[in-house]
Amino acid sequence: AQSVTQPDIHITVSEGASLELRCNYSYGATPYLFWYVQSPGQGLQLLLKYFSGDTLVQGIKGFEAEFKRSQSSFNLRKPSVHWSDAAEYFCATGGSSGYALNFGKGTSLLVTP
Amino acid sequence: DVKVTQSSRYLVKRTGEKVFLECVQDMDHENMFWYRQDPGLGLRLIYFSYDVKMKEKGDIPEGYSVSREKKERFSLILESASTNQTSMYLCASSLGTGPGTDTQYFGPGTRLTVL
Numbered sequence: 468a469q470s471v472t473q474p475d476i477h478i479t480v481s482e483g484a485s486l487e488l489r490c491n492y493s494y495g496a497t498p499y500l501f502w503y504v505q506s507p508g509q510g511l512q513l514l515l516k517y518f519s520g521d522t523l524v525q526g527i528k529g530f531e532a533e534f535k536r537s538q539s540s541f542n543l544r545k546p547s548v549h550w551s552d553a554a555e556y557f558c559a560t561g562g563s564s565g566y567a568l569n570f571g572k573g574t575s576l577l578v579t580p
Numbered sequence: 581d582v583k584v585t586q587s588s589r590y591l592v593k594r595t596g597e598k599v600f601l602e603c604v605q606d607m608d609h610e611n612m613f614w615y616r617q618d619p620g621l622g623l624r625l626i627y628f629s630y631d632v633k634m635k636e637k638g639d640i641p642e643g644y645s646v647s648r649e650k651k652e653r654f655s656l657i658l659e660s661a662s663t664n665q666t667s668m669y670l671c672a673s674s675l676g677t678g679p680g681t682d683t684q685y686f687g688p689g690t691r692l693t694v695l
Contacts, residue, residue, distance in 0.1 A: 476620075501683075510584070510670055510686035511623075557622065566611045566630060566674060566682050567638060572622035 469494040469560045471541075473571035480548050481579050488543040488574050490532075490558030499561040500541045501568065502532055506554045514556075517541060528552070553578045583607070584687035586671050592693045599658040601690050603671030610676030612654035613684065614638075614646065617668040629654055630676065661694045668692075 472491045480486050492498050499518050503511040515526025522534040532543045541558060555575050559568040587602035605612065613628040615638075625638030627646040635646050643665060647655045654673075658665055669690045674682035 503686075508688075510688045511672075511684075512686070513683055516683060566676065567613060567625050567628050568684060570615075570623040572620060 469498055470569050471500070471558045471560050471571040473556075473558055473574050475574045476572070477575045477577065479577040479579060482550050483547050486543075486545045486548045486552070486576070488556050488558075488576070490541045490543065490571060491539050492541060492558075492560055493539070494560065500532075500534065501559040502526065502530070502541075502543050503557045503559060503570075504528075504554050505557065505573075511557065514543070548576075548578055550578045550580070552576060584671055584673055584685050586669075586687040586690050588690050589688060590691050590693075592695065593658075593661050594695055595662060597658075597661050597694075599661045599692065599694075601656040601658075601669055601671075601692070603654045603656070603673075603687055604652055605654075605673040605685070606652065607673070607675075607685075608651065609673035609685075610651075611674045611682065612648065613672040613674075614644075614654065614656045615670045615672065616640065617670055617689070623670065626656065661692075663694050666692060666694045 470493045501516045502514040505511045514530050515524045517524045517534050524532050555573045557573045558571040584605045614626040615623040617623050624640050629635045629648040645657045671687040672684040674684045
């Protein structure tokens with residue numbers, strides 16, 4: 468079954484600093500990969516997705532992610548973090564149940580002044 | 581914009597009660613999903629539906645059932661609520677463009693507490 472792993476449970480960065488959140492996938496063929504963000508008390512919002520083609524994907528809110536087959540990774544990046552980026556971030560891949568997604572356990576981002 | 585609404589943001593129920601969580605989407609999506617979110621466990625799929633009256637079990641269906649009588653509405657039912665079902669419940673919908681590629685749109689969630 469396709470799965471993703473997010474190695475970092477918590478990440479703390481200073482406002483204005485760069486950010487990279489890690490996601491590793493487990494799948495032989497090219498996976499379908501997603502990054503979602505969940506602000507406190509809210510549902511999940513799609514940041515970006517990768518299906519094929521250009522390995523550098525641009526998303527909303529200034530985020531980007533790069534698909535690296537050699538490292539089985541799909542890391543999320545942002546060059547300069549804002550306090551409003553504090554949230555929970557989930558990596559996901561197409562699930563074994565067809566249309567469902569398999570989510571990682573999430574990375575909680577704290578932004579300090 | 582796709583809008584997925586859930587009937588309650590917060591719900592408190594007693595052990596043994598029958599609980600209904602309602603979800604409505606307004607974009608004529610084929611697929612609808614119920615997830616459960618717990619700290620340290622991420623999101624886990626309970627059930628999903630790919631058409632009216634059609635459903636499939638997800639990873640953790642025990643203790644839950646679902647109903648989809650109309651395309652826009654997907655209900656999660658806890659037949660006899662237990663304290664270990666205290667959790668955040670998230671509903672999602674997707675267009676149905678293809679397995680694994682479908683973007684899912686989420687509701688705001690219902691935080692259920694079972695006493």
